[in-house]
Amino acid sequence: MNKIRLSAIFKLQSFIIFILSLITFVIPLIYSVYLEDEEILCYIIPIFISLLLFSLSAAIKAENITEKEALIIAVSVWFVFPVLTTISYLLSGYISDPIDAYFESVSGFTTTGASILTDIEKLPESLLLLRSLTNWVGGLGFVVLAVSVLSSRLPIGRSIVKFESSKIIEERIEPKVKEVARIVITVYLVMTLLQIFLLYITGIDLYNAITYTFSTVATGGFAPKNDSVAGLSSTSAEFIISLFMILGAINLQLYYIAFKKKSLKSFFKDPEVITYVGIISVAVGISTAVLYISGTYNSLWESFRYGMFQIVSAATTTGFSTTDYSEWHPSVLYLMLLLALIGAVSGSTGGGIKIFRLIFMFKIIAGEIKRIAHPKIIYRPSLKGKVLDISTVNMFWAFLSLYLFSLIFFSFILTLGGHDLVTSFSASIACITSLGPGLGEVGPASNFSSFSDFEKLMLSFEMIFGRLEIIPVITAVFIRSI
Amino acid sequence: MNKIRLSAIFKLQSFIIFILSLITFVIPLIYSVYLEDEEILCYIIPIFISLLLFSLSAAIKAENITEKEALIIAVSVWFVFPVLTTISYLLSGYISDPIDAYFESVSGFTTTGASILTDIEKLPESLLLLRSLTNWVGGLGFVVLAVSVLSSRLPIGRSIVKFESSKIIEERIEPKVKEVARIVITVYLVMTLLQIFLLYITGIDLYNAITYTFSTVATGGFAPKNDSVAGLSSTSAEFIISLFMILGAINLQLYYIAFKKKSLKSFFKDPEVITYVGIISVAVGISTAVLYISGTYNSLWESFRYGMFQIVSAATTTGFSTTDYSEWHPSVLYLMLLLALIGAVSGSTGGGIKIFRLIFMFKIIAGEIKRIAHPKIIYRPSLKGKVLDISTVNMFWAFLSLYLFSLIFFSFILTLGGHDLVTSFSASIACITSLGPGLGEVGPASNFSSFSDFEKLMLSFEMIFGRLEIIPVITAVFIRSI
Numbered sequence: 001m002n003k004i005r006l007s008a009i010f011k012l013q014s015f016i017i018f019i020l021s022l023i024t025f026v027i028p029l030i031y032s033v034y035l036e037d038e039e040i041l042c043y044i045i046p047i048f049i050s051l052l053l054f055s056l057s058a059a060i061k062a063e064n065i066t067e068k069e070a071l072i073i074a075v076s077v078w079f080v081f082p083v084l085t086t087i088s089y090l091l092s093g094y095i096s097d098p099i100d101a102y103f104e105s106v107s108g109f110t111t112t113g114a115s116i117l118t119d120i121e122k123l124p125e126s127l128l129l130l131r132s133l134t135n136w137v138g139g140l141g142f143v144v145l146a147v148s149v150l151s152s153r154l155p156i157g158r159s160i161v162k163f164e165s166s167k168i169i170e171e172r173i174e175p176k177v178k179e180v181a182r183i184v185i186t187v188y189l190v191m192t193l194l195q196i197f198l199l200y201i202t203g204i205d206l207y208n209a210i211t212y213t214f215s216t217v218a219t220g221g222f223a224p225k226n227d228s229v230a231g232l233s234s235t236s237a238e239f240i241i242s243l244f245m246i247l248g249a250i251n252l253q254l255y256y257i258a259f260k261k262k263s264l265k266s267f268f269k270d271p272e273v274i275t276y277v278g279i280i281s282v283a284v285g286i287s288t289a290v291l292y293i294s295g296t297y298n299s300l301w302e303s304f305r306y307g308m309f310q311i312v313s314a315a316t317t318t319g320f321s322t323t324d325y326s327e328w329h330p331s332v333l334y335l336m337l338l339l340a341l342i343g344a345v346s347g348s349t350g351g352g353i354k355i356f357r358l359i360f361m362f363k364i365i366a367g368e369i370k371r372i373a374h375p376k377i378i379y380r381p382s383l384k385g386k387v388l389d390i391s392t393v394n395m396f397w398a399f400l401s402l403y404l405f406s407l408i409f410f411s412f413i414l415t416l417g418g419h420d421l422v423t424s425f426s427a428s429i430a431c432i433t434s435l436g437p438g439l440g441e442v443g444p445a446s447n448f449s450s451f452s453d454f455e456k457l458m459l460s461f462e463m464i465f466g467r468l469e470i471i472p473v474i475t476a477v478f479i480r481s482i
Numbered sequence: 483m484n485k486i487r488l489s490a491i492f493k494l495q496s497f498i499i500f501i502l503s504l505i506t507f508v509i510p511l512i513y514s515v516y517l518e519d520e521e522i523l524c525y526i527i528p529i530f531i532s533l534l535l536f537s538l539s540a541a542i543k544a545e546n547i548t549e550k551e552a553l554i555i556a557v558s559v560w561f562v563f564p565v566l567t568t569i570s571y572l573l574s575g576y577i578s579d580p581i582d583a584y585f586e587s588v589s590g591f592t593t594t595g596a597s598i599l600t601d602i603e604k605l606p607e608s609l610l611l612l613r614s615l616t617n618w619v620g621g622l623g624f625v626v627l628a629v630s631v632l633s634s635r636l637p638i639g640r641s642i643v644k645f646e647s648s649k650i651i652e653e654r655i656e657p658k659v660k661e662v663a664r665i666v667i668t669v670y671l672v673m674t675l676l677q678i679f680l681l682y683i684t685g686i687d688l689y690n691a692i693t694y695t696f697s698t699v700a701t702g703g704f705a706p707k708n709d710s711v712a713g714l715s716s717t718s719a720e721f722i723i724s725l726f727m728i729l730g731a732i733n734l735q736l737y738y739i740a741f742k743k744k745s746l747k748s749f750f751k752d753p754e755v756i757t758y759v760g761i762i763s764v765a766v767g768i769s770t771a772v773l774y775i776s777g778t779y780n781s782l783w784e785s786f787r788y789g790m791f792q793i794v795s796a797a798t799t800t801g802f803s804t805t806d807y808s809e810w811h812p813s814v815l816y817l818m819l820l821l822a823l824i825g826a827v828s829g830s831t832g833g834g835i836k837i838f839r840l841i842f843m844f845k846i847i848a849g850e851i852k853r854i855a856h857p858k859i860i861y862r863p864s865l866k867g868k869v870l871d872i873s874t875v876n877m878f879w880a881f882l883s884l885y886l887f888s889l890i891f892f893s894f895i896l897t898l899g900g901h902d903l904v905t906s907f908s909a910s911i912a913c914i915t916s917l918g919p920g921l922g923e924v925g926p927a928s929n930f931s932s933f934s935d936f937e938k939l940m941l942s943f944e945m946i947f948g949r950l951e952i953i954p955v956i957t958a959v960f961i962r963s964i
């Protein structure tokens with residue numbers, strides 16, 4: 001077994017943190033200088049710290065890192081990098097408790113979008129820009145992680161690729177990890193620019209167009225206003241944001257294929273996308289009907305408009321809202337939690353269990369029914385044309401079991417703190433799926449500020465666990481001891 | 483593929499129903515005659531109907547039935563037999579709605595113990611005896627079903643035996659299904675007589691000793707009094723009932739082995755029993771601490787006494803209560819729902835997912851962690867010394883997926899009816915696990931009477947689905963069409 005070299009980890013980690021801090025802090029710094037606000041140090045100091053780390057690491061001789069070391073870096077960066085934005089928040093003085101600031105930072109980078117802020121609009125614009133950027137950088141980082149580090153020769157990586165890439169991609173591009181990463185970054189950038197442009201031409205000012213877009217394509221959900229997307233007071237913006245939430249929750253590689261082939265066939269051929277769009281459509285239909293019949297809205301149009309936005313926001317695990325839905329009919333609330341739990345398409349910025357795993361579960365069930373009826377036929381479930389061997393099947397279920405156990409464990413921690421069942425369970429779902437808002441004490445009109453420091457720290461870990469799809473986390477923890 | 487012969491099914495079904503109706507209705511009939519109450523017809527008519535069916539079936543030539551036919555009988559009897567007690571309830575006039583009466587009947591035979599009665603004590607004693615007997619007969623029927631029909635040569639049966647029997651039993655007795663059934667029935671009878679005796683010598687009158695015992699060993703939870711076990715006003719009875727709830731929730735075959743070998747080693751060697759007792763102990767410890775610290779009770783003794791009973795009642799899926807716990811600290815309520823969902827030991831009368839499946843999940847997770855750390859080692863999970871092949875693994879996960887989907891589906895049906903999230907989710911857990919009472923509208927001081935007829939019917943099906951551990955149900959539905 002290879003020894004893990006902390007120096008090599010530190011060297012690469014410092015480099016990654018330096019790059020991330022440039023993307024994260026330079027734009028708010030420029031905006032801060034432009035506005036001549038008093039927040040300049042909030043952005044300069046983190047850049048300086050990351051530069052310092054990077055300089056220190058320059059003394060270490062460059063070496064190829066092993067797969068285990070890469071995995072450790074990929075996991076630990078989610079815990080470490082948010083410390084820099086924690087420093088920003090603390091320096092600004094708008095968040096005074098370090099745990100609060102860390103929670104807000106982790107919530108940003110994991111694209112969860114859960115907040116401890118009680119009055120968002122009190123914060124200076126440059127700081128809110130930084131806050132939205134944490135969503136954007138986190139979303140990008142997650143997708144790049146999924147296609148690069150995790151698709152390495154580690155067994156875990158191979159299996160994820162096996163599951164997560166569409167067949168077409170897998171055959172053509174899998175070995176060229178760097179190329180896939182470049183494609184994904186390009187798609188993400190184009191998507192971002194397109195949404196900013198669309199919001200801007202429909203009358204949203206550039207600052208809001210940019211901040212809302214950062215949190216939309218990342219399915220992050222941080223908004224620079226207290227009432228989320230309702231704060232924009234624009235119906236066209238609602239629909240643009242709905243569209244881009246869905247676009248951000250679909251495998252980014254498919255856009256590149258569609259662009260290359262000048263055809264949308266890649267979308268219609270992808271079982272995940274079809275299932276996903278189908279599920280969302282049915283859910284929008286149900287919620288529109290329920291909101292109308294239960295009298296929440298008097299017109300079918302309004303029932304559709306509000307129902308659709310909230311459902312899409314939940315299904316994409318974005319967590320934006322256009323109304324305080326906490327008193328809505330319980331069936332719609334239940335549906336929203338369920339959709340967040342099911343989650344988005346793999347290879348996207350969205351969270352949750354992911355659609356391909358749902359498809360997988362149904363295949364297993366269907367296979368068992370067939371097998372019982374025809375005991376002599378050996379049935380083996382397949383995904384995207386490949387028969388799954390027992391290792392892949394076991395890893396899949398291990399993931400699902402761990403996901404559910406974590407969900408239950410963190411809910412239980414919250415109930416121990418005296419929070420009611422709806423608050424505890426929905427907050428745990430909101431954090432592990434990277435949805436953001438929950439119900440009860442953490443509903444859309446509320447936030448996570450009422451939780452204790454211990455609970456906020458636990459939920460920060462849950463957000464990272466959920467984002468990393470857990471197994472690599474556990475591996476990283478155990479890798480040295482086993 | 484064999485043709486399914488309805489006449490053969492009808493013949494055996496009629497015979498089984500006749501036997502069941504003798505066990506179910508003769509005792510209340512005798513008690514009714516003894517009391518000279520006005521309910522005699524409620525017991526005579528169902529016996530007469532089953533006798534009529536049996537006589538009609540006598541005209542059919544006896545044939546060996548196939549495995550598929552046996553499966554169909556084993557499933558359909560849970561839907562059909564409760565019709566007879568439905569008739570009893572309706573004839574008595576104490577339940578006037580047929581769906582209510584069917585719900586109460588299914589709830590009895592599935593040992594769920596959920597009730598639509600708002601004033602139980604209004605019912606005549608002979609009818610309450612019948613009601614407790616539905617629990618007792620259902621619990622016995624379930625265990626016999628598990629060891630006989632399901633352990634046939636059907637692949638489903640074989641796999642269940644593989645999982646459910648302890649290794650010792652499997653090697654020695656598996657082929658002799660009838661012998662195992664006889665052992666299980668004997669253990670059940672001895673357990674019943676022992677509990678009646680213990681309750682009686684501690685001062686409970688014979689009628690209550692018998693009715694409470696019927697619902698205890700079956701982990702059923704029907705009580706002849708409005709406040710469940712609190713109605714007995716006896717601390718010693720509480721502890722006797724706690725003990726027998728646990729005894730009823732442990733593999734009945736283990737008692738026989740212990741008796742034969744004059745040693746309790748079979749219990750300590752069984753990983754399910756050890757895990758189960760461990761989980762209950764930890765949960766009792768937590769709940770005692772929480773109830774004391776949160777000030778629900780002022781003394782540690784009372785915190786233990788009430789905490790222990792409610793936790794044991796939930797973990798064994800019995801559903802008895804000694805207090806209205808609905809306002810207890812949320813962590814204890816959460817723990818109770820979780821324990822019911824995890825369920826009891828296989829081969830017992832208890833419900834839920836079952837302990838061996840929990841152990842299995844942990845083995846899969848542990849295996850994956852080992853595999854990631856040592857990619858070259860092929861790791862295969864095993865249970866009770868046997869390596870599990872991919873078919874067994876798939877069937878296990880198919881069960882778990884279907885169980886969770888059903889739980890979610892039925893909860894959603896309830897939210898559509900406008901019930902709040904806690905009511906809907908807990909009612910669905912209470913029905914699928916055969917726990918009985920839930921929280922919110924269906925809490926311990928309340929009942930299922932506020933649900934609509936449609937909802938009661940759906941929950942009746944959910945109780946049967948949960949009791950049959952689902953896959954045979956699906957198979958029976960699909961077996962003709964596939």
Ligand SMILES: [K+]
Nearest residue numbers: 112220318435
């Ligand atoms: K989010």
Ligand SMILES: [K+]
Nearest residue numbers: 594702800917
């Ligand atoms: K029960």
